[in-house]
Amino acid sequence: xxxxxxxLEHLEHLALVDFRxxxxxxxxxxxxxxxxxxxxxxTDGVEPMxxxxxxxWCLYLREDNVTEGNCTKELLENAREKVEEYFVxxxxxxxxxxxxxxxxxxxxx
Amino acid sequence: LAxxxxxxxxxxxxxxxxxxKLFSGSKVRFAAPPNSLVSFFDASLPGTLxxxxxxxxxxxxxxxxxxxxxxxxxxxxxxxHYFYADLPAGYQITQxxxxxxxxxxxxxxxxxxxxxxxxxxxxxxxxxIQLEQDSGKSLHDDSxxxxxxxxxRAGVGLMEVVMEPDMCCGEEAAAAVRELQxxxxxxxxxxxxxxxxxxxxxxxxxxxHPGEPYGVRTEVKxxxxxxxxxxxxxxxxxxxxxxxxNGGTILNETRAFDSKLGCTxxxxxxxxxxxxxxxPEPNLxxxxxxxxxxLPANMNHQQVINIDWIHERLPxxxxxxxxxLVEQYGILPEHSFxxxxxxxxxxxxxxxxxxxxxxxxxVIGWILKDLLSYLKQHSLTVKESPxxxxxxxxxxxxxEKKEISSTAAKQVLAELWKGEGKTSLEIVKEQKLELLxxxxxxxxxxxxxxxxxxxxxxxxxxx
Numbered sequence: 053x054x055x056x057x058x059x060l061e062h063l064e065h066l067a068l069v070d071f072r073x074x075x076x077x078x079x080x081x082x083x084x085x086x087x088x089x090x091x092x093x094x095t096d097g098v099e100p101m102x103x104x105x106x107x108x109w110c111l112y113l114r115e116d117n118v119t120e121g122n123c124t125k126e127l128l129e130n131a132r133e134k135v136e137e138y139f140v141x142x143x144x145x146x147x148x149x150x151x152x153x154x155x156x157x158x159x160x161x
Numbered sequence: 162l163a164x165x166x167x168x169x170x171x172x173x174x175x176x177x178x179x180x181x182k183l184f185s186g187s188k189v190r191f192a193a194p195p196n197s198l199v200s201f202f203d204a205s206l207p208g209t210l211x212x213x214x215x216x217x218x219x220x221x222x223x224x225x226x227x228x229x230x231x232x233x234x235x236x237x238x239x240x241x242h243y244f245y246a247d248l249p250a251g252y253q254i255t256q257x258x259x260x261x262x263x264x265x266x267x268x269x270x271x272x273x274x275x276x277x278x279x280x281x282x283x284x285x286x287x288x289x290i291q292l293e294q295d296s297g298k299s300l301h302d303d304s305x306x307x308x309x310x311x312x313x314r315a316g317v318g319l320m321e322v323v324m325e326p327d328m329c330c331g332e333e334a335a336a337a338v339r340e341l342q343x344x345x346x347x348x349x350x351x352x353x354x355x356x357x358x359x360x361x362x363x364x365x366x367x368x369x370h371p372g373e374p375y376g377v378r379t380e381v382k383x384x385x386x387x388x389x390x391x392x393x394x395x396x397x398x399x400x401x402x403x404x405x406x407n408g409g410t411i412l413n414e415t416r417a418f419d420s421k422l423g424c425t426x427x428x429x430x431x432x433x434x435x436x437x438x439x440x441p442e443p444n445l446x447x448x449x450x451x452x453x454x455x456l457p458a459n460m461n462h463q464q465v466i467n468i469d470w471i472h473e474r475l476p477x478x479x480x481x482x483x484x485x486l487v488e489q490y491g492i493l494p495e496h497s498f499x500x501x502x503x504x505x506x507x508x509x510x511x512x513x514x515x516x517x518x519x520x521x522x523x524v525i526g527w528i529l530k531d532l533l534s535y536l537k538q539h540s541l542t543v544k545e546s547p548x549x550x551x552x553x554x555x556x557x558x559x560x561e562k563k564e565i566s567s568t569a570a571k572q573v574l575a576e577l578w579k580g581e582g583k584t585s586l587e588i589v590k591e592q593k594l595e596l597l598x599x600x601x602x603x604x605x606x607x608x609x610x611x612x613x614x615x616x617x618x619x620x621x622x623x624x
Contacts (some may be wrong), residue, residue, distance in 0.1 A: 062436070066242075066436055066438060068244060102237070102441070102446060102447055103446060105446075109446040110446065110449075110464070111213060111445060111446045111447065111448055111449065112212060112213070112464070113213055113214075113215040113218065113463065113464055113466070114181075114186070114212045114213060114214050114215060115215060115216075115463070116179050116180045116181055116214055116215060116216035116217075117180060117181060117186065118180055118181050118186060118187065118188040119181070119186030120181075120185055120186040120187045120200035120201075120202075121186070121187035121188055121197065121198045121199055121200050122197055122198075123199070123200075123201075124194065124195070124196045124197050124199070127196055127199055127201075127204050127312075128196065130204075130206075135307075135309055136195070137194060137195045137196055137197075138195050138196070138300070138309035138310060138311055139196070139246075139309070139310040139311075139312070140307050140308070140309060140310070141246035141299070141307065141308040141309075141310050142246075142306075142307065142308065143301065143302075143303070143306050143307060143308055144308075145244055145245065
């Protein structure tokens with residue numbers, strides 16, 4: 053079963069991933085096929101599992117104390133651009149260019 | 162023209178009042194240098210993991226109990242994915258599948274026709290309460306075409322309270338939110354100050370004809386006060402009605418309230434339906450809560466949250482406090498509403514009552530009319546009042562003992578507002594406001610007046 057161009061565009065928009073070329077799309081389709089094997093298992097009436105540890109996996113509750121923070125300088129070292137201790141980002145989400153506009157237009161699709 | 166039925170639902174985000182964040186140990190504080198209250202986890206640096214803050218869970222349980230919810234003994238955490246500069250991880254940790262509390266209710270009161278003497282009680286159903294992370298703050302610098310990001314708020318704990326569409330107008334929504342605010346402040350689970358972003362409200366609005374299915378709804382955001390909430394909702398209801406009556410359609414969109422223009426406008430950056438690709442948060446196991454019956458024997462106390470223990474320690478909610486005030490002091494229900502609506506006013510009232518012989522039913526008039534109107538005129542809070550409960554009680558005692566008249570008392574109060582440190586008695590003596598009790602002296606004064614105005618007396622006697 054092929055992945056339609058609409059679904060592909062939708063996925064690329066959601067994940068900000070460029071599937072690049074026919075080979076990339078093919079790899080995506082193979083990945084979906086692989087995951088679809090899960091449907092072969094009948095899970096009717098079976099509660100979803102959170103972890104193989106089951107109820108031995110206990111959620112640790114932390115006390116409400118201040119133990120971190122105050123490391124502005126370190127954090128900003130990762131920023132390509134900064135303005136007075138603020139991170140700088142583009143004005144809004146930059147949309148992925150539409151399929152037709154990209155250099156890596158899907159050939160033979 | 163067929164009547165329109167407006168339908169209003171609310172999504173309220175209340176910031177949890179805690180020292181540290183929901184999943185990290187950085188400090189929670191409103192004003193601080195940018196990016197100073199940010200841990201490596203908050204900045205989404207690789208290799209960091211979420212660790213749940215116990216206090217945040219307790220706050221959510223308290224709130225759920227106060228809103229008559231069923232507390233889910235097992236709730237789950239999920240990831241909600243979307244891209245935005247103030248969400249460094251690219252997802253928000255929330256509770257989409259199984260939230261911590263469900264199926265509650267909130268009762269609130271409305272004045273009919275703006276008359277406080279006619280109050281009606283309404284109820285709105287609470288669909289659920291979920292724990293989730295707050296995002297950072299974006300400051301848009303349009304001139305330089307950039308956004309400045311401060312992550313101090315990123316990761317602060319939120320309780321999202323979802324109210325079913327049981328409301329029909331701005332006034333109802335405002336009253337419901339006000340009551341929720343008072344409840345949260347009484348519990349201490351959130352300080353719920355809208356101006357500081359501790360309480361954010363989004364409204365879902367639609368209209369339909371009676372008997373027909375619900376209309377398309379719009380979501381209204383960017384509402385910064387309870388007053389604007391009512392305005393935004395009423396505007397949106399009108400806009401939708403006009404649009405539909407002109408043959409138009411309503412788009413399922415998100416709109417922002419423009420407080421300057423008093424209208425709602427479509428929001429940019431919200432085109433098309435969002436697909437958040439929810440998935441279970443793989444780094445957090447289910448949150449398990451206990452009650453007296455299910456309490457495990459051998460677990461470390463610090464790791465156990467007992468719903469019943471929290472229930473037993475809930476403070477009196479506003480509705481209970483109001484009832485007690487009415488019963489204890491014989492004041493009217495609408496008085497109790499006003500007392501609780503102003504921070505510290507109920508305590509001030511009770512303090513005055515303790516210190517004076519005047520009956521509470523009479524004291525309340527002085528509190529609600531004289532004290533409150535003065536405070537409002539000068540934009541002061543009860544705490545900032547230049548007249549303390551002691552001073553007011555002292556004055557009311559003079560009145561009660563008939564040493565001064567009611568008019569004189571108002572005069573003295575006006576003088577007390579100046580906060581010059583004089584006592585009521587000193588002011589009474591200064592301005593010679595004492596009531597004369599001596600019969601003979603009174604007769605002498607009256608006779609003197611009559612003697613001094615012989616003509617007027619003749620006119621009066623002749624009718």
